[in-house]
Amino acid sequence: MRYLTIGKFAADSGYTEDAVRAKIKTGVWLEGIVWTKAPDGRVLIDTEGYGLWVEGRQVFELQRKAASRSISITAVSAAANG
Template sequence: MRAAANQHLSVVSPPAPAKAKPYVRAARFVTVELAATIMGLSEEAIRKRLSRGVWLENKQFRRGPDGRVWIDMEGIEAWVLAETA
């Protein structure tokens, strides 16, 4: 009986390999606008942290050659870990 049941089995080819998906890496430096979205804060809240000295230049943010503020996400992560330790 077992041999008869095996006669109805078909050989299935393995699925074709999937195409490689693009690799997306989070940026270390982001604009104030994007940082606000990522962190769930308002742009104003971020700018206040900068103006009050809560986040320090060359630690949690940097200025580009054009004067634009770039938030250092690694610096923010280190700041959060230091504040919660």
């Protein structure tokens, strides 16, 4: 399973639940990469994102995702003029 609760992730990874929460709170693990909030508000750990962090690729992945979501300047300009 890709998304795990903090408790399940802690049991599987060897990190304590407190250590996981500390990494989230201090920004060591980035939202949308290593963790996310489910629609019910529960924090879930993304095991694929955790793998990126372990491999030192977390920041690169965040930049790639941000670039793919960016709005084209041309589209904004056309909308403003149209």
